[in-house]
Amino acid sequence: MKIIRGLQNLTQYQGSVVTIGNFDGVHLGHQNILAQLIKKSKQLNLPAVLISFSPTPQRFFGHEKATLSSFKEKQHLLSELGLDAHLIVHFNQTFSQLTALDFVQKILLDKLNMQHCLIGDDFHFGKDRQGDFALLQTLSKTKGFTLANTPSICHNNTRISSSEIRSLLAQGNLQSAATMLGRAFSITGTVAHGLKNGRTIGFPTINIPIKRKISPVHGIFAVTVELDGTSYQGVCSIGNRPIIGGKKTLLEVFLFDFNREVYGLKVKTTFQHKIREEEDFDDFATLKKQIKIDVSHAKKYFI
Structure with a gap:
């Protein structure tokens, strides 16, 4: 083309x-x-x-x-x-x-x-x-x-349109959005260096800058990630990271049973299930407890 x-x-x-x-x-x-x-x-x-x-x-x-x-x-x-x-x-x-x-x-x-x-x-x-x-x-x-x-x-008697799909994604209705898209919703990007806060609490993440002004999805999700021809399962946060006063939207993914440096590589993150909305936390200890719960929910989803 x-x-x-x-x-x-x-x-x-x-x-x-x-x-x-x-x-x-x-x-x-x-x-x-x-x-x-x-x-x-x-x-x-x-x-x-x-x-x-x-x-x-x-x-x-x-x-x-x-x-x-x-x-x-x-x-x-x-x-x-x-x-x-x-x-x-x-x-x-x-x-x-x-x-x-x-x-x-x-x-x-x-x-x-x-x-x-x-x-x-x-x-x-x-x-x-x-x-x-x-x-x-x-x-x-x-x-x-x-x-x-x-x-x-x-x-289901609803006209398929980009605006309807945006609405479904905002509601966390990933299944209906995927039906209208003809595929599961995904974001492709290049892994970049982050602040590495996740490492300090035992949940190192791969960080993917969002190449769009406004993301149609926000919150915590169970995801699959395609990297170098292999698919991995994990949990992601997409939002502004309020605990560190973030303003720019960032996609952060914690992959299960994964320990590699992948900076500069292209990855495709596919959103499978919404776990919860993004929240602010008083400290990283409280955040760590919540991430453990999120990881548990995501793993149960993939069973």
């Missing part, structure tokens, strides 16, 4: 099939859209292109949300599905003023030579969100492209 960072790096296409969206988490609904897009691209023998915006319009306008996938995680998931290109448009003040008509003409038609567009019937685009499915329907009659809408995919 080709990643195109910015309109300035977009060369003119001879033709394409296009969908637009953030695709955070690349959940089952997204996977269904991309399967339809790729099927159409093969029928027309044209590349399948996803257009996303960075930052997202919501973030640009001050409505920051937790993200289900980091940039690298999302690109990996998209490439596995067979997408040909991912165009990432830089969303800034100038771009936010682009009218819906200009967006269609200058980007979708002039640059991408779009022959087919697959989009949700509730999708809005352009200045003041004036563009919608109805506008594209009208334009398709004179601009020479075909149009299809994306049907909602539901689980």
Whole structure:
């Protein structure tokens, strides 16, 4: 999959099939859209292109949300599905003023030579969100492209969406979130040096900085960790570490029966079961007692 960072790096296409969206988490609904897009691209023998915006319009306008996938995680998931290109448009003040008509003409038609567009019937685009499915329907009659809408995919009569999955993760409902994602929720990152407080109380942890502004999960969890092709069980804390006055979100994992230095290695932490919320403790002795209880709960879960 080709990643195109910015309109300035977009060369003119001879033709394409296009969908637009953030695709955070690349959940089952997204996977269904991309399967339809790729099927159409093969029928027309044209590349399948996803257009996303960075930052997202919501973030640009001050409505920051937790993200289900980091940039690298999302690109990996998209490439596995067979997408040909991912165009990432830089969303800034100038771009936010682009009218819906200009967006269609200058980007979708002039640059991408779009022959087919697959989009949700509730999708809005352009200045003041004036563009919608109805506008594209009208334009398709004179601009020479075909149009299809994306049907909602539901689980237990609930539409699968990134916002619904964020809500489920925040509630600790990992099973339903995994069903909507099509996989268990996980975070991939590189092991970094920490403060090493865990060693002093008998629970050394591997520390993984979170490459996202807001994490969709907080608390104490039973987890599995993939490292060098081997899966380990453990218990993790993801939060701000209030006992040391932490402000940055950090993922700390204590692995059972593990004694290796793994700094700099890439690990994938998969969240299996929520044990409790993050708490503040008066001292490390009290924290140590609680960690023993957490480890016991996690081990019972894995039995």
